[in-house]
Amino acid sequence: MNELLRAVSILWIAVALAVPRAAPAATPSIVVLVSVDTLRADFVSFNGHQPVTTPFLDGLARQGIVFRTAYSTSSWTPPAMASLLTGLYPTSHGVTTGNIQHLDHVEQPPLPQSLTTLAEMFHGAGYTTIGVPANRHLMARLGFAQGFDFYYRDAAFLPAARVNDQVRKKLAEAFGSHWRRTWKHGKVFLWIHYFDPHDPYIARHPWIDRYAPDFRRHRKEYPANLVMKEIKIRFPHPDAALGARIRPLYESEVSYWDAQFKQLATELGLADPDILLVFVADHGEEMAEHGALGHSQSLHEELVRVPLMVRWPEGLPHGAHIMQPVSILDLMPTMADLAGIPAPPGLQGQSLVPLMAENGNPRRGPVYMELFPPKPHLLAIRQGPWKLIRDIGPSGGVSLYSLPADPGEHHNLASARPKLVSELQRTMARWYRSLPPAPSQKNIPLKNKEIEEELRSLGYIH
8 A cells, every 4th residue: 555655646746747837927017005004904804804894805815915913113104104115124214203293393204315215126127106195294205205206295194085086196197198008008116005094083984884883873972083182082091992982983994995995996907917916004003902092102913913915816826824923024025026126235024925935834033013202112022922012211111922822912921931021032132233223314394384284184283
């Protein structure tokens, strides 16, 4: 019997070697990066959320590769998006603060001109580069337009339908009135950053009736259409009950975004098998899980875990869900790898291509996160099943969590595992010391009456 099995095995090997192998897929000429502001990983239904919030996105993900344990580098937009677009941790790119202050004053360190951005990488490889962000922290004057041939310079806080309009306008600027027929004829890198589901949490119809059947009868109990400052005034003690009222509003925003993205993706043909589509969020949102609301106050999972999917049917396998922790820093080297273009030197992430090819087998190092003053000064490391958060500010607190057993990070094991805490802190200290400092830069004050009115309407200023 053993000899028979050995003979059959040899026969199958011979057959496999005799079958001609398909030629490697050509590099993609169209690369599309879609990022969504404030979108938690666990509210995207391709990650298992029920009820289904993102049916269109789920369909795309079935022909892609989903990373179930993807992390941002921080818990709010300026440092996270600067990391996504440069492949560097916040310490090394320097965009660690950003203030929307009194009246019309917006102050934020610019993205350093000396750094190579994702758009510059593609531009240097002959791609037409187009960027349409919907967040004032990503305005052109703050350095985020580097490398883009066409850019929505104001980066106003717009709902998804109006973001789609801006995408159409930029494609028309780039390719003329017949852009729908011609925009895919060359090499194009398109980045779209949507603002939904950031606060104010708008009750989007018809989805709100599905997620909160009692919403119309008990509307006043829900923090609908309120900016975060107003929510905190009206609900000064965030608790699980308030979180339960926020969730359906947030879900309706996610589903609204999915429906609007479906319209644009259908119009542009973004589901075509020859398009490389990368989908990610910049950070998540807390709904009183740790006694707070919004984002940028900690590095807990609800704030730093983000949805991530890579889809290119012509060039990648599909259907896999990879559980190993990865970072948004990995996207720049991954897109360079898939597009067959040189990645800039000094990137601090790793290409995900070997991970996708082996379906999660290659060993990878830890994933790190940062948060800077005037926010709490925190560092975090995710290594294997463990996550450690350290306050390097005055309090100096340390938290250790076993995420498989405690995904909500409710049980701090630091006092019970002092040896492991020391090991993880040493690993984190070595990493932190190895980071090159950011280029020197000054905050850019931005004053504009139109911006003032927009920020006032969103509750950023009074």
